[in-house]
Amino acid sequence: MVDQVHKEFRKRDLLYSGALWLLSLIIPDPQLHYRREYQLRRRDLFYLLTILLLPLIWNDAHFHHLMVLAGIHGILALGLTLFLGYAGQISLGHAAFFGIGSYTTAILTTRYDISSFLAFWASGLTASFFAYLIGRPILKLKGYFLALATLGFGEIFLVLVRESPHLTGGVIGIFDIPFFSIAGFIFDTYLRQYYLIWGVLIGLVLFSKNLIRSKMGRAFLAVAASEDGASAVGIDVNGIKLGVFVMGAAFAGLAGSLFASVMSTANPDIFSLNLSVLIVMMVILGGMGNLYGPIAGAVFLTWLIDGLSRYQEYSLPIYGVILILLLIFFPDGIGTRLRVRLIYLISYWGRKRRREKVEL
């Protein structure tokens, strides 16, 4: 019955497809990985133009600063979505890799006068090195116990940072980290930092896009679907899990380096469990298994936290309630859910009008 309805072309289908096309511009595609091959779509041009033009149109320092933070969170969420959204593993220690990247840059630039551009790459390498060390033993775990083990790693990292003041400045942290600079060009205003962060983010998105359509990316999905099945078809499950963990950590390390050189401070309070929870929330609210969703989730949650900070001591309880409500009502991501609902509604309107016509 439904199939018959959709076979014939009706004039009003033009209207629906127009609405869907508009929707598809804004809302991330939840089924990106079902497509055979990724190609640059019109939607990407739309995103790119928005990212480039938005800070020029909305020329406000607070907005720029917020979007800088959102971009850093976006890089973090992008790294975690490879691990959580594609490979189906959970990590509550992502903030530790962010912290490792941050402290690497802080120490290299303030103690050894190494240029921040070199420190940027060194941070990614250091974070992925630690991820390799920690990932080897703990990635055999699953579910809750993997979450707990990564959480434990995050807590150990925090204790080590607090207790070695000669290296990391202890609880006070490290100050006066120089701004990021390439060949004498210093990113010292919020607008320049905005373009720096989002430029890096775009580069990492392109990298991830290519990654997930590669052989390795398909292996991520296979591991997430069934580890036994994946190993039966010849996928090195442990290697894939370790690889994606290291890659997510490298992203986090790069984000940490950018954070240190943009905020010019590194402090153990930032890299606590709360940040890890926040990153996982970004990925969940953005929708598992797509790349744009977590970035949208990062922007959304950064704005939410900034908006809530107006209520001071009430902000944390409200934040907790909002998180729980979002999880209850949008368990597979805000974008995915809205899209499914809207498609359902549009098709429902179509069927309803047709039914009425038949009854008449």
Added chain:
Amino acid sequence: MFVPARRSAFRHAGEVGEPIIKDYMDTWNIIPQLLISGITFGAIYALVGLGFVTIARASQIINFAQGEFVMLGGMVTFFLLKTIPLPYPLAALSAILIVVLIGFLLHLLVIYPLRKATLPILLMATLGASLFLSSSSALLFGTLPKALPPFSGSGPFEIGKVSVSPQSLWVLVATLLVLLSLYLLSHRTLLGKAMEASSTDALGADLSGISRHLMIFLAFGVSAGIGSIAGIFITPIFYVSYHSGTLIGLKGFIAAVLGGWGKHGGAILGGFVLGVTESLSVAFIPSGYKDAIAFIILLLILYLRPKGILGSPFIDSRRW
């Protein structure tokens, strides 16, 4: 930089969550004292771990808000005792009731709506609930750390060179009583068996007419009760403030995993091993690293023997 001049083992003595120990000069002389405080710590971790085990035996959920029940137990008792002057036993009982109510509400408002959700979502939801509970208790009861008066006696009594506070004995008694009643509940009553059935085989439990969600609901109440009892018994020894729940909860969980996930005896054994190890470590390494010890133990046990010391009924295969 505010680097302390002398990195003594007792740098934090008297601070939040630290036992107050006399500053003996010789490391080896303080070992018995550390052992005593380790056993007290161990009893606390065991109590908190029993709360985790109760929920795990009724469903495969790990409730990250368990530590907040402990914190709330102490906080609500303090509030009832000081603001509305209730007699001590009445205040403690009403605090337990209130926290059990909060446990029921947590199930009804968070866990039950998410009964079909995947693991990361449940994990995040309980973490969100934990954030909500701790921050609202900061709003309601203030951010200052609080301590209840001890149940009996004033000062610690001395056995040889070791001083023992009477409250430590109370904590041990409470742990034993809770263990005993949980054992009776799960091995001698139909309700306990139904709870266990709903965890081990969901479909089988449904087929034998067990209301699984009711069992999980009850388990949340019981575990909140255990948490609040733990909170009331430990608040006279350690200051409790709004953010101390998370760490206590995590360590209780580590205790439960260390002893054997899903076993009452495992939680007790794991609690004592963890408490004593942590306390003794203070003699050899700076006490700031004490919190890392528990997590290092967690990583080691998960890597070397995920079943825990006593073995676990839920983790049977080698790949899990």
